[in-house]
Amino acid sequence: MAKLGRIEDRPTPPEVYNWKVYFNAFVATFAAVMIGYDSAFIGTSISLTSFKKEFDLVSKSTTEFNLISANIVSLYQAGCFFGAFFGYPIGYFLGRKWGLFISAVIFNIGAILQVVASSSTGLGIVYAGRIIVGLGIGIASNLAPIYVAEIAPPAIRGRLIGMYELCWQIGGVIGFWINYGTAKNIPEGHTQWLVAFAVQLIPGGLLMLGAPFLIESPRWLMSRDRTRSSLSSLSSLRNLPSEHEFVQREYLETEEAIKHERSLAGAGFFGPMQTVGRSRKLVWRLVLGMSLFAWQNATGINAINYYSPTIFKSIGVTGQNTSLLTTGVYGIIKLVGAMIWLLYLVDQLGRRSLLMIGSIGGAISMYYIGAYIAIAKPQNNPTLAITSSGRSAIAFFYIWTIFYSPTWNGTPWVVGAEFFPQHVRTFTSSCIAASNWLFAFLIARFTPQMFTSMGYGVYLFFASLMILSVFYVYFLLPETKQVPLERMNELFAPDVRAWNAHEIVMSRVRDGYATTTWCWWWKLEGRYCDEGG
Template structure:
């Protein structure tokens, strides 16, 4: 089946990323609902709204860290299903909420589910992808996040046309989460497990079958066999020195270095300010003079431009230009856009200067486009690539849980207050971080990983474990469906 099947697998698994985008974006329109604000007796810039968003992110921290345990114990596939099932429960609680406690509990569960899926989906995609197209395959995660934002915005926009007396304004958008969650729970049943996880579990015959289904194009038998034994050789070498638990990520120098790369790229992604804009853009548009339906319409358009830019980037550019250069471009481009945004806001405090207001919207849109062609897809791809097999589950869990969701929780809580108190000056927090921290760290410390196998990336970090396992028995070779001659003589051909 080859490439088309791999893309199908990646897209269906990325329904988990769709839920990430939808659940993250749905509150943007929910907090714009007059009925919701009246029902819970709150305002858009209140601590309650901050708590609703921060509990979602806080739940995601817990879910991400939990994924480090479930991925190693139950596999990539079941971990994604588990996240979808938890999301289903959270969606029911939110849409049926009778009080604030139900909303908060539902958001915590939805956050936990999204955290679980946000770290497991890119790992699953990276492990099923061919090295030449791994950027595209893992980049689909960011693409589906963006589509989730689009769908949440337009469902929210349509729901806000209901009368202000109708709870449909906010219950319908929250209830829609059930649909993709069900698709994922059922759909994952028909997808294969990661071949690398199968090899780790010593299910060699099944692993070879899955590799052939994912990558066979009618002419590359030798490459598939070589890939199989390269993966097995690396996993068995790592097993020979592995220590169980979380401690090796921090105590084994080579693993600590690579785990910190994954954490750093997630922190840098959050410090672009993209999620602050995503969650609170309606507040920003209101400061620019856009109110009522115009406000949510602009939010809907904003959520469309990013996925379009992301699609162009992951399909045509990511696997050519690599990871480093787009992220360096992103730190500079986003910083410039935020500086322009702050300048326009400072000269338009009452939102009455139309030209300045349009310019303000333009630069917020520019942030989304630049992010979607840099940190958006690159952060997930790079994080999944740099983790060695023995800590890939826990390492990605820690990177997403701490680097992404813990930082997101902080900004979700303080951003509505900051936007209300210091207004446009808030943007300079992100500008300073991008220019003083993100850019120099990426420039001096991040190696390029494009088009390398996950096992070759071990060598890129000059930290590969060199122990070669004992020779396989003839029975094991036959189980894997290859000949002894191929085992001994095949070399990797890209």
């Protein structure tokens, strides 16, 4: 496996970067295809005339339709919110592997309910299906990132967790384009809107088939006192014999870390909750991790994801197919940005720099769009063709996407998966995932009303929040790039600050390995190492 810009915190045998760790990470993060697809397709599906006719929505007033569309979207978010919390006991007792399998089963049940909906059943079964699908997605959004964080070597941890974001965007691209394809090629009717709902079963079915073949997390096995299985799992993932010193070192570090964490509050289901509740540092970390999703939603991303036709209509894009096409291009740009972020940016520039760059570029773009709508008033002056100023607004919308996609889109998930000790990680990840869905729920529930009452002010509102997020990240969020999971505590030590914590901690990590832990590696290469320091 090529290095591709990899920066190691320690000399690492090349066998560690093997196909097994990538394959297991991909299977787990494939859960995000379900999330991306469901987040993307629903906004355009409910805008189809065929869907509106099926459920007698054509005659509804704008206010009534806004309420119904907000309910369809936000019930899904509510399901995700509660599912994220259910992910904690499932992940704690059953593990990451079977937890992901269960999430896929629940997701598929919800998808089937939506597929059997029709004019005779009404929207009630759609609502129920959206809630159940949300439960499955909430569980997966909790377990998939932490599973990958626990199996990944530090040098490629950001990249592997980033596969979660890549899969999210793959699902999103399909979701954004599916209704354009059906609108162009399938006559208006029941089948036209049903296809997009039925496609949910493809990623859900693939995850259900793939999850049983995952190698269980060595850290979870260790936390359940299954030490022999933990060593075997770690050896398999690292593609090295269990007696190899690299494997033994990582195994012992994990064992010692878990012993220390247990000593803080004891083992058991409620131990992690007690550990977090009694530690001001862990509470602060949890607040930071959860608040990142508030700032992520403050960029306006979920307003765009769920109501993209409304967004483009406000800019001046008219016609159902034109709106769907414009939305599809937005999805492709997000996918390309996610790939660049995954392959290079997240492990090179780090988390802090990406977030601040994304906020500054995104804010400038949003301010331009808001100014254009305020001055040109495209909704009050409809035209058959988009004007040159309208095209510039669309260009800035895509520029906003270019800044957002490789920065805020996936980075909060990476940080949330890295921040916490093993003993509390499943619990804190459930809180972080739930916070994402809570903030997304609020945005999804009130976005139609915001556009009705605020107009161009919505764009100015999101742009201003992005500016504020720059200061938040700089002064409060430490860099986690390449820091071993067992050393995350040091980023919050009293003698460091957010803006210099990474440099100080990584200096200590390199010095420690250079003088003691990894002398065996240099000696194997015939190089001198003073083990006395």
